[in-house]
Amino acid sequence: MRTAFIEELTAQARLNPAIFLVVGDLGYSVIEPFAAEFPDRFLNAGVAEQNMAGLAAGLASEGFHVFTYSIANFPTLRCLEQIRNDICYHNLPVTSVAVGAGLAYGNLGYSHHAVQDIAIFRTLPNLRLLSPADPGEARGAVQWLSANPCPSYLRLGKAGEKHLYSSPPLSPDPVVVQQGNPDVALVATGSVLSIALETAALEAAAGRPAPTVFSMPWLHPASPATTAALRSFKHVICLEEHIREGGLREMLASLLPRSIRVSGLALPSDATVAVGSQNFLRAAAGLTATHAQQLILSRDDDA
Amino acid sequence: MVRPLMIPSTDLAAGIRHHALRMVSAANASHIGGVLSMADTLAVLYSGVLKVFPDQPGHPDRDRFILSKGHCCAGVYAALALRGFFPLSELDSYGQDGSRLMTHISHKVPGVEFSTGSLGHGLPFALGKALAARRKGLPWRSFALLSDGELDEGSNWEAILLAPQHQLDNLVLIIDYNKIQSLGAVSEVIELEPLRAKLEAFRWAVREVDGHNHADLHAALSSLPFSKGQPSCLITHTTKGKGVDYMENQIAWHYRAPNADLLAKALAQLEQNPS
Numbered sequence: 001m002r003t004a005f006i007e008e009l010t011a012q013a014r015l016n017p018a019i020f021l022v023v024g025d026l027g028y029s030v031i032e033p034f035a036a037e038f039p040d041r042f043l044n045a046g047v048a049e050q051n052m053a054g055l056a057a058g059l060a061s062e063g064f065h066v067f068t069y070s071i072a073n074f075p076t077l078r079c080l081e082q083i084r085n086d087i088c089y090h091n092l093p094v095t096s097v098a099v100g101a102g103l104a105y106g107n108l109g110y111s112h113h114a115v116q117d118i119a120i121f122r123t124l125p126n127l128r129l130l131s132p133a134d135p136g137e138a139r140g141a142v143q144w145l146s147a148n149p150c151p152s153y154l155r156l157g158k159a160g161e162k163h164l165y166s167s168p169p170l171s172p173d174p175v176v177v178q179q180g181n182p183d184v185a186l187v188a189t190g191s192v193l194s195i196a197l198e199t200a201a202l203e204a205a206a207g208r209p210a211p212t213v214f215s216m217p218w219l220h221p222a223s224p225a226t227t228a229a230l231r232s233f234k235h236v237i238c239l240e241e242h243i244r245e246g247g248l249r250e251m252l253a254s255l256l257p258r259s260i261r262v263s264g265l266a267l268p269s270d271a272t273v274a275v276g277s278q279n280f281l282r283a284a285a286g287l288t289a290t291h292a293q294q295l296i297l298s299r300d301d302d303a
Numbered sequence: 304m305v306r307p308l309m310i311p312s313t314d315l316a317a318g319i320r321h322h323a324l325r326m327v328s329a330a331n332a333s334h335i336g337g338v339l340s341m342a343d344t345l346a347v348l349y350s351g352v353l354k355v356f357p358d359q360p361g362h363p364d365r366d367r368f369i370l371s372k373g374h375c376c377a378g379v380y381a382a383l384a385l386r387g388f389f390p391l392s393e394l395d396s397y398g399q400d401g402s403r404l405m406t407h408i409s410h411k412v413p414g415v416e417f418s419t420g421s422l423g424h425g426l427p428f429a430l431g432k433a434l435a436a437r438r439k440g441l442p443w444r445s446f447a448l449l450s451d452g453e454l455d456e457g458s459n460w461e462a463i464l465l466a467p468q469h470q471l472d473n474l475v476l477i478i479d480y481n482k483i484q485s486l487g488a489v490s491e492v493i494e495l496e497p498l499r500a501k502l503e504a505f506r507w508a509v510r511e512v513d514g515h516n517h518a519d520l521h522a523a524l525s526s527l528p529f530s531k532g533q534p535s536c537l538i539t540h541t542t543k544g545k546g547v548d549y550m551e552n553q554i555a556w557h558y559r560a561p562n563a564d565l566l567a568k569a570l571a572q573l574e575q576n577p578s
Binding site: 053055059061062063081089 | 410416417418419420421423424426427428429430431432433434435436438439445457458461462464465468
């Protein structure tokens with residue numbers, strides 16, 4: 001996903017002279033083509049994220065649309081107050097880009113797991129939170145941002161995510177990825193959309209109606225379209241690689257009528273000390289297609 | 304209202320002190336000590352050093368001035384009103400319900416570039432502006448005025464490390480070194496000395512002045528950059544509460560607001576001893 005991001009950012013930078021990329025000394029073998037093509041619109045701010053976010057706001061106040069790029073929690077939580085005060089309060093066009101959403105950095109450990117970011121960024125003023133599921137959605141997010149510069153957080157996966165579907169241009173609307181059961185919606189944000197699609201395939205293979213699968217690359221702020229798209233379902237099941245508190249499920253539960261059952265799979269809020277790959281850690285947390293299937297069949301809100 | 308285009312810096316300093324004292328007294332607000340320590344620096348900046356356009360606060364050719372010690376905004380609001388950015392009468396609304404004069408500096412006020420209040424934010428932002436001017440080939444300069452206690456914040460040192468790397472000689476750091484921070488003397492909380500040597504070791508061009516001597520302030524601020532290719536730092540040695548005897552060097556006046564009697568006493572002293 002990071003490759004799609006940088007390719008699209010480079011393409012947009014050819015069209016949009018305001019685009020400026022600031023990196024926090026990360027992005028080896030990713031950001032070099034941008035730096036080579038646009039040396040006047042590139043800066044390595046070093047291993048110093050507070051300064052990176054603050055100077056990005058300064059650049060943005062002079063007409064640039066700045067993308068700050070780093071991994072995991074470094075461009076977000078490490079400099080959260082700079083994002084809150086310098087960027088969001090002043091309503092300046094800075095996009096904080098974090099690679100490694102959720103458990104993508106697997107065995108690098110808890111320091112590298114971005115699992116509270118959705119909850120925190122949903123509370124910031126003026127901010128758009130974009131959470132693409134695959135390289136196509138990542139490109140769509142960059143295209144939208146280039147046309148709509150604003151305080152924003154782009155929550156990217158890492159590398160090697162498969163192309164999951166042919167995504168439409170980004171809009172605030174949830175995207176129907178696969179039509180299915182009109183009563184059961186499986187709503188994913190980020191790369192766990194692949195788990196939603198796997199769940200649908202397993203249900204179909206078992207001879208049951210597959211759920212309707214949605215992707216929500218536009219996560220915050222919710223639009224009226226979010227509610228409109230989901231209010232005809234009886235059961236909305238959320239998939240998110242994030243702790244349950246403050247994430248997608250809580251967001252949709254607060255938006256949808258109480259008559260709709262909202263359940264989902266998320267990560268436990270306890271800090272994990274387990275060591276393993278993204279898939280290993282997802283399985284350990286119950287974030288799998290099998291668990292999603294149980295949720296579809298169960299009467300309880302948790303599998 | 305027609306105001307003179309330029310005000311002598313001593314007059315401006317007296318006006319800043321007079322209005323700021325009235326404002327914090329009426330609002331029962333804190334931080335007058337740090338306003339008075341930087342009043343002369345502000346006066347010299349706003350009486351000819353900074354290129355400003357009071358009728359067009361956002362004029363593209365203006366110098367950018369960032370107050371990082373945002374709690375001392377009463378002095379900047381007074382300077383801006385005295386220079387004609389907005390009516391002097393508006394100063395009476397400082398901190399009052401419905402006012403735009405927040406008691407930490409607000410970018411909603413004409414002439415203010417950036418809201419601060421949490422320390423350690425102004426210099427990185429000013430660095431970003433300096434970098435923008437450099438990359439666009441524009442001649443204006445970017446100033447950040449910081450407190451001494453604020454230098455405890457690591458974010459400042461991140462910016463201090465980065466600025467020389469890009470030869471940002473259009474970036475000016477001014478330190479209001481009044482030697483007193485929130486809970487005690489700077490030397491007792493976290494000693495900054497040797498401050499000049501620290502900044503020089505970080506590859507800045509540094510000068511030190513008596514921050515209440517207008518001729519010295521003017522001479523230093525008129526010779527920017529101090530060294531071509533290096534960011535400039537001016538350490539202004541100041542007295543917290545300068546100009547009001549019962550406030551000078553008293554930590555309590557980081558917090559207290561003068562009541563009507565004390566205000567009258569302070570204003571009388573200013574009349575007798577204009578800076």
